[in-house]
Amino acid sequence: MAADRTRTAIITAAERLYAERGFADVTMRDIVAAADVNLAAVNYHFGSKDELIAELFVTRSIATNRERRALVGPTLRGCLGPDREGSTAARFMIRASIESVPPIRKIKTREVDHLKRFAAALRRALPDHDPADIFWALHFALALAHQTIRDTERLTRMSDGLCDLDDVQGIIDRVVAVALAALTGKPARIKTRA
Amino acid sequence: MAADRTRTAIITAAERLYAERGFADVTMRDIVAAADVNLAAVNYHFGSKDELIAELFVTRSIATNRERRALVGPTLRGCLGPDREGSTAARFMIRASIESVPPIRKIKTREVDHLKRFAAALRRALPDHDPADIFWALHFALALAHQTIRDTERLTRMSDGLCDLDDVQGIIDRVVAVALAALTGKPARIKTRA
DNA sequence: GTCTATACTGGGATAGAC
DNA sequence: GTCTATCCCAGTATAGAC
Numbered sequence: 001m002a003a004d005r006t007r008t009a010i011i012t013a014a015e016r017l018y019a020e021r022g023f024a025d026v027t028m029r030d031i032v033a034a035a036d037v038n039l040a041a042v043n044y045h046f047g048s049k050d051e052l053i054a055e056l057f058v059t060r061s062i063a064t065n066r067e068r069r070a071l072v073g074p075t076l077r078g079c080l081g082p083d084r085e086g087s088t089a090a091r092f093m094i095r096a097s098i099e100s101v102p103p104i105r106k107i108k109t110r111e112v113d114h115l116k117r118f119a120a121a122l123r124r125a126l127p128d129h130d131p132a133d134i135f136w137a138l139h140f141a142l143a144l145a146h147q148t149i150r151d152t153e154r155l156t157r158m159s160d161g162l163c164d165l166d167d168v169q170g171i172i173d174r175v176v177a178v179a180l181a182a183l184t185g186k187p188a189r190i191k192t193r194a
Numbered sequence: 195m196a197a198d199r200t201r202t203a204i205i206t207a208a209e210r211l212y213a214e215r216g217f218a219d220v221t222m223r224d225i226v227a228a229a230d231v232n233l234a235a236v237n238y239h240f241g242s243k244d245e246l247i248a249e250l251f252v253t254r255s256i257a258t259n260r261e262r263r264a265l266v267g268p269t270l271r272g273c274l275g276p277d278r279e280g281s282t283a284a285r286f287m288i289r290a291s292i293e294s295v296p297p298i299r300k301i302k303t304r305e306v307d308h309l310k311r312f313a314a315a316l317r318r319a320l321p322d323h324d325p326a327d328i329f330w331a332l333h334f335a336l337a338l339a340h341q342t343i344r345d346t347e348r349l350t351r352m353s354d355g356l357c358d359l360d361d362v363q364g365i366i367d368r369v370v371a372v373a374l375a376a377l378t379g380k381p382a383r384i385k386t387r388a
Numbered sequence: 389g390t391c392t393a394t395a396c397t398g399g400g401a402t403a404g405a406c
Numbered sequence: 407g408t409c410t411a412t413c414c415c416a417g418t419a420t421a422g423a424c
Contacts, residue, residue: 006390024296027416038392043418045390100294102218109345112352119352135353139345140338140372147337151303158306158313159329174376178334181375182368200407221399232409237401239407 007045009035015056019091023053023101050103057104060093065114071138072145072179073172079149081168097149115142122183134183141179148175201239203229209250213285217247217295244297251298254287259308265332266339266373267366273343275362291343309336316377328377335373342369 013035017026028049032039046052067074078090079097096104115138122134148155152165164170207229211220222243226233240246261268272284273291290298309332316328342349346359358364 028418029416039417040393040419041391049417098294098299099296100292102293105292109347109351112348115348115352132353132356132358135349135357136368138352139342139349139357140368143337143341143345144334147341148333151333151337153303154306154309155329155333157303158309158332159326162326163329163333164326174330174334178372178376182372222401223399233400234402234409235407243400 006035006037006041009037010042010045010052011056011059014052015092016088018053018056018095019088022095023099053101054103054107056092057096057107060089060096061107061111063089064093068114068118071118072141072175076145076148076172076175077168080152080165080171082166094149097146126183129183137179137183140182141175144175144178200229200231200235203231204236204239204246205250205253208246209286210282212247212250212289213282216289217293247295248297248301250286251290251301254283254290255301255305257283258287262308262312265312266335266369270339270342270366270369271362274346274359274365276360288343291340320377323377331373331377334376335369338369338372 010031014026014031017030017034028042029039032042042049042052046055064075064078075093078087079094119135119138122138123129123131126134148171155163156165204225208220208225211224211228222236223233226236236243236246240249258269258272269287272281273288313329313332316332317323317325320328342365349357350359
């Protein structure tokens with residue numbers, strides 16, 4: 001009971017601090033201070049700092065993957081747009097995308113089941129396609145979505161602010177158009193907006 | 195003279211160790227042991243560990259960007275393929291792509307001049323295109339190349355080895371096809387190989 | 389079973405001797 | 407310019423209180 005309270009306090013504080021300041025800047029001593037628990041409690045409940053981060057990431061990933069049926073839409077919607085500052089969970093996942101700390105990197109490369117399920121659905125939907133092409137297209141679609149989140153600042157700089165990162169639906173349209181082009185060979189022209 | 199020798203020894207050892215074992219695993223003490231110089235020499239010559247990493251990355255980036263006229267080809271060729279183990283420089287740059295350590299991340303988002311030059315050339319070549327579309331296409335092209343290097347292992351796992359990461363020319367063809375689709379709205383179908 | 393205080397190890401940085 | 411000694415702070419381990 002009390003154990004649960006400590007565990008939860010650590011998780012809540014850690015997620016918030018990592019979301020706000022990034023992985024590189026937040027120490028375990030910062031976390032336990034914010035959670036108002038003892039330093040050793042982290043190792044007692046989670047084993048190590050990396051396992052705490054892994055647990056945070058896995059918990060959020062399960063939530064994300066459950067809503068991931070459109071693959072890239074939910075992620076982009078959660079991570080971009082003017083109200084992206086709202087959710088601590090979303091900001092934590094943005095950090096996880098950008099900073100790619102070792103424990104999270106490991107999980108990402110190991111856990112591919114949900115992607116395999118997605119690929120299987122695509123293969124059923126497109127029986128004429130070379131399976132390798134489908135995997136490549138899926139890989140490219142994920143790359144587009146992920147790097148768009150990751151490199152928003154670079155895109156803003158390179159375009160001198162011309163590209164509108166707040167138009168989330170427009171970005172999703174672009175990503176989906178290019179991903180579809182990769183998949184089906186259909187034209188990828190973006191419907192230009194007024 | 196002797197100063198130069200020390201500096202060079204540090205740089206050489208650091209690049210090799212980072213390339214072999216990644217940023218997370220290599221300490222300054224490892225580097226000075228390999229370079230056979232004193233621990234304090236790193237701080238004296240480079241200021242800090244992060245600045246040493248930054249210097250390594252900038253040096254390699256200048257070399258890469260100079261040959262970057264085709265934007266993604268040289269990078270992919272350097273980072274993929276069966277002989278990718280050959281060059282320490284290439285392996286260092288792969289590490290830099292995958293692990294995205296803070297000093298390198300900062301440089302990447304700040305230094306966009308070479309991309310601006312590339313975008314300017316594209317705008318001259320495609321005067322009818324919306325400039326924002328061109329920036330987006332460039333952003334997507336970089337995303338495809340970068341994540342393809344970054345997530346090779348995930349792609350291999352997800353496709354159960356079906357996607358051939360050793361066929362570098364085939365990969366470049368795929369990336370270019372999709373990037374072109376993003377840019378011109380032309381079909382992106384991949385020429386399937388025998 | 390939970391939690392605390394505290395000690396340990398190893399990392400990067402720095403002051404000052406040479 | 408170089409080296410030694412030392413400092414500070416990080417994550418971790420442990421002994422023992424409750």
